[in-house]
Amino acid sequence: MAVRRMTARPANAHQARLLRLLRDGGPNSRAELGDRVDLSRSKLAVEIDRLLETGLVVADGLAASRGGRRSHNVRLNSELRFLGVDIGATSVDVAVTNPELEILGHLNQPMDVREGPVAVFDQMLAMVAKLRDSGVAEGFDGAGIGVPGPVRFPEGVPVAPPIMPGWDGFPVREALSQELGCPVMVDNDVNLMAMGEMQAGVARSVGDFFCVKIGTGIGCGVVVGGEVHRGTTGSAGDIGHIQVEAEGRPCPCGNRGCLEAYFGGSALARDAEAAARDGLSAELSARLETAGRLTAEDVSTAAAAGDGTSLDLIRDGGARVGQVIAGLVSFFNPGLVVIGGGVTGLGHTLLASIRTQVYRQSLPLATGNLPIVLGELGPAAGVTGAARLISDHLFSPA
Amino acid sequence: MAVRRMTARPANAHQARLLRLLRDGGPNSRAELGDRVDLSRSKLAVEIDRLLETGLVVADGLAASRGGRRSHNVRLNSELRFLGVDIGATSVDVAVTNPELEILGHLNQPMDVREGPVAVFDQMLAMVAKLRDSGVAEGFDGAGIGVPGPVRFPEGVPVAPPIMPGWDGFPVREALSQELGCPVMVDNDVNLMAMGEMQAGVARSVGDFFCVKIGTGIGCGVVVGGEVHRGTTGSAGDIGHIQVEAEGRPCPCGNRGCLEAYFGGSALARDAEAAARDGLSAELSARLETAGRLTAEDVSTAAAAGDGTSLDLIRDGGARVGQVIAGLVSFFNPGLVVIGGGVTGLGHTLLASIRTQVYRQSLPLATGNLPIVLGELGPAAGVTGAARLISDHLFSPA
DNA sequence: TCGACTTTTTCCATGGACTGGACAAAGAGT
DNA sequence: ACTCTTTGTCCAGTCCATGGAAAAAGTCGA
Numbered sequence: 001m002a003v004r005r006m007t008a009r010p011a012n013a014h015q016a017r018l019l020r021l022l023r024d025g026g027p028n029s030r031a032e033l034g035d036r037v038d039l040s041r042s043k044l045a046v047e048i049d050r051l052l053e054t055g056l057v058v059a060d061g062l063a064a065s066r067g068g069r070r071s072h073n074v075r076l077n078s079e080l081r082f083l084g085v086d087i088g089a090t091s092v093d094v095a096v097t098n099p100e101l102e103i104l105g106h107l108n109q110p111m112d113v114r115e116g117p118v119a120v121f122d123q124m125l126a127m128v129a130k131l132r133d134s135g136v137a138e139g140f141d142g143a144g145i146g147v148p149g150p151v152r153f154p155e156g157v158p159v160a161p162p163i164m165p166g167w168d169g170f171p172v173r174e175a176l177s178q179e180l181g182c183p184v185m186v187d188n189d190v191n192l193m194a195m196g197e198m199q200a201g202v203a204r205s206v207g208d209f210f211c212v213k214i215g216t217g218i219g220c221g222v223v224v225g226g227e228v229h230r231g232t233t234g235s236a237g238d239i240g241h242i243q244v245e246a247e248g249r250p251c252p253c254g255n256r257g258c259l260e261a262y263f264g265g266s267a268l269a270r271d272a273e274a275a276a277r278d279g280l281s282a283e284l285s286a287r288l289e290t291a292g293r294l295t296a297e298d299v300s301t302a303a304a305a306g307d308g309t310s311l312d313l314i315r316d317g318g319a320r321v322g323q324v325i326a327g328l329v330s331f332f333n334p335g336l337v338v339i340g341g342g343v344t345g346l347g348h349t350l351l352a353s354i355r356t357q358v359y360r361q362s363l364p365l366a367t368g369n370l371p372i373v374l375g376e377l378g379p380a381a382g383v384t385g386a387a388r389l390i391s392d393h394l395f396s397p398a
Numbered sequence: 399m400a401v402r403r404m405t406a407r408p409a410n411a412h413q414a415r416l417l418r419l420l421r422d423g424g425p426n427s428r429a430e431l432g433d434r435v436d437l438s439r440s441k442l443a444v445e446i447d448r449l450l451e452t453g454l455v456v457a458d459g460l461a462a463s464r465g466g467r468r469s470h471n472v473r474l475n476s477e478l479r480f481l482g483v484d485i486g487a488t489s490v491d492v493a494v495t496n497p498e499l500e501i502l503g504h505l506n507q508p509m510d511v512r513e514g515p516v517a518v519f520d521q522m523l524a525m526v527a528k529l530r531d532s533g534v535a536e537g538f539d540g541a542g543i544g545v546p547g548p549v550r551f552p553e554g555v556p557v558a559p560p561i562m563p564g565w566d567g568f569p570v571r572e573a574l575s576q577e578l579g580c581p582v583m584v585d586n587d588v589n590l591m592a593m594g595e596m597q598a599g600v601a602r603s604v605g606d607f608f609c610v611k612i613g614t615g616i617g618c619g620v621v622v623g624g625e626v627h628r629g630t631t632g633s634a635g636d637i638g639h640i641q642v643e644a645e646g647r648p649c650p651c652g653n654r655g656c657l658e659a660y661f662g663g664s665a666l667a668r669d670a671e672a673a674a675r676d677g678l679s680a681e682l683s684a685r686l687e688t689a690g691r692l693t694a695e696d697v698s699t700a701a702a703a704g705d706g707t708s709l710d711l712i713r714d715g716g717a718r719v720g721q722v723i724a725g726l727v728s729f730f731n732p733g734l735v736v737i738g739g740g741v742t743g744l745g746h747t748l749l750a751s752i753r754t755q756v757y758r759q760s761l762p763l764a765t766g767n768l769p770i771v772l773g774e775l776g777p778a779a780g781v782t783g784a785a786r787l788i789s790d791h792l793f794s795p796a
Numbered sequence: 797t798c799g800a801c802t803t804t805t806t807c808c809a810t811g812g813a814c815t816g817g818a819c820a821a822a823g824a825g826t
Numbered sequence: 827a828c829t830c831t832t833t834g835t836c837c838a839g840t841c842c843a844t845g846g847a848a849a850a851a852g853t854c855g856a
Binding site for chain 1 (some may be wrong): 759
């Protein structure tokens with residue numbers, strides 16, 4: 001049986017504000033809401049009644065008394081469903097959330113973006129169908145999707161993506177919206193990770209921060225005043241090709257000495273294989289022997305087992321990343337730096353190395369109170385951010 | 399005779415909007431204003447009448463007919479005066495502007511910030527008195543002031559300024575406000591330069607850009623969505639101590655390889671003196687002989703005269719700055735980069751060197767349409783920005 | 797069980813914000 | 827003199843929003 005999807009949108013800024021409060025704060029009484037939005041109780045009641053009429057919000061019984069009349073709680077209609085898709089360089093994540101953006105179902109599959117949008121869409125839609133069949137959703141009120149490259153945000157179209165050439169100009173937003181029959185928003189995967197950590201992770205209630213994602217490549221989500229900064233052409237945060245060594249290693253991008261030539265999933269795997277072949281690490285050599293090739297994960301487990309070469313690789317990489325972050329911290333003076341992405345499995349060795357470098361190189365005033373932490377959402381960050389992206393869009397005045 | 403200063407402030411957002419429009423667009427008819435603010439003509443008339451009552455706005459005769467009834471122009475009260483002060487490391491600028499932020503009088507004097515706030519204030523107030531005596535103003539409706547270091551913006555107090563130790567915690571805002579009897583806002587000098595170029599220079603109508611100021615040191619004003627980004631502790635834009643060389647030259651800050659160890663007024667003068675002593679340039683040696691020491695200006699004039707060593711110094715420095723800017727461009731993806739400050743006398747040699755480096759190192763998507771230009775306001779940028787700072791403050795809802 | 801007190805919600809009169817339309821004023825063009 | 831255009835003013839009506847009064851629904855102690 002088909003559920004009627006919500007098509008209503010908040011009619012004004014007050015309603016939008018209320019919807020977001022309900023999303024982020026869970027069920028709430030009218031009185032509590034009144035304290036948070038600057039509105040008289042009368043006006044508040046009117047707006048809530050209107051939201052109830054639209055079906056976006058439903059009554060949620062009576063709260064426990066706090067010494068007086070019990071309050072009538074309201075909450076977002078729990079039938080609302082958002083879809084979050086996170087397309088990485090080598091895998092896809094698909095998740096379904098409730099209106100509070102909590103994940104109800106989550107699938108992850110390996111994939112290669114370079115196979116192009118059509119193949120990837122097929123795979124992704126199959127994953128969506130599987131989630132649907134599992135019963136967590138019958139349809140979607142909105143979907144957010146992240147792709148590993150710059151996006152022309154208003155149109156929802158990838159633009160000149162270096163690692164996914166076939167996607168240039170592919171109308172992701174349009175295509176997915178057609179397929180799902182609901183509103184869709186598209187963004188860079190790194191920006192979505194930042195939004196995810198802001199929604200439900202370490203960056204809650206931080207206005208200015210950035211979020212460095214170290215996966216196959218290296219990117220950075222920039223948040224200013226609670227809003228993602230996308231830049232003039234949508235390429236803000238593209239820090240993977242900042243130069244860290246004057247006449248350094250050649251990089252696929254054509255330059256020399258780029259950060260990504262020294263660290264990130266690709267560089268780490270390549271360096272580990274070289275070390276294994278040079279016989280620097282018995283541990284790595286053995287793994288290379290059996291698997292035929294090495295990945296960042298191999299380095300991670302070897303390091304955890306105490307392999308010195310692997311630890312050195314991580315420390316060196318961390319120092320390179322730290323060097324870049326140190327510069328950005330001086331420039332941007334954030335209140336928090338989040339490190340996330342696939343290689344967070346490298347954990348505290350990496351983090352320590354980054355911290356050392358940043359605290360040594362940046363100005364005391366900028367680092368004095370600057371936490372540098374790992375993201376706490378892991379693979380859920382991207383899809384959570386995707387859900388937040390579309391819900392922010394839908395929960396804004398029509 | 400004392401003029402009664404304006405104490406009125408806009409009562410609501412509409413009035414604030416109108417005041418800013420009048421400031422930036424000059425005299426205007428009601429009809430034109432109506433097209434730019436989204437208000438009915440009735441409501442507009444009411445708000446303008448109220449502004450007329452406050453005295454902030456005055457009638458300005460009739461405009462020429464455009465085929466119908468002539469419009470009644472209004473403009474800001476031309477008796478309004480703003481004071482802009484720009485305290486640099488080695489000089490002070492003081493200027494008076496009309497309500498449209500055009501400079502009516504401007505003084506510049508050499509000075510050493512390290513003499514401390516009391517001495518500098520004395521000198522500055524004497525300059526203000528001189529301007530007053532010259533008849534451009536009898537009093538001020540507001541003042542903006544820039545200092546060469548980080549500022550705790552809400553309080554208007556310098557915080558941990560490296561090059562002006564005696565100023566730490568000195569209540570600049572409070573003190574100047576007391577002295578002048580008008581509202582005062584304080585900011586970093588680099589931020590003010592950015593605001594100046596945004597108000598009346600190359601950055602008009604650009605939302606996201608940054609403004610690199612190369613004076614004694616090197617700093618950077620960061621503008622996001624038309625607003626200056628000051629960072630969590632007010633130190634955003636402090637790029638002078640970003641590392642450009644791994645185990646590079648020692649820097650007074652304690653680290654090695656900082657940008658300021660390679661370029662900026664101080665470094666350039668030092669390098670020029672070394673070159674002169676080593677006999678690399680007859681031109682510079684001669685100047686050193688006569689003056690006893692060299693400044694960035696000497697290098698500038700020598701370069702203009704074709705001195706190869708000086709040109710090399712500028713080119714090398716530009717490459718260093720360009721290297722840092724390239725990284726920041728990748729990170730921030732601005733729509734414009736402005737180069738300003740004392741050493742802009744180095745002109746197009748410097749600019750060309752910076753451009754080469756940035757266009758080579760940053761991603762094509764970020765640089766594809768990125769102008770890198772010299773500021774067009776020169777020494778007026780800082781004081782114009784200071785005037786804009788206070789007028790933005792005064793022209794916002796009470 | 798009965799007041800006294802709290803807290804929440806609803807109701808209502810009032811005032812202000814804002815709009816759109818009618819109308820007047822002032823000019824251009826014919 | 828007439829029409830057309832542009833601008834400014836007036837006004838009635840609508841919607842927004844507030845603050846206070848009153849009602850509803852509860853706790854708690856006597």
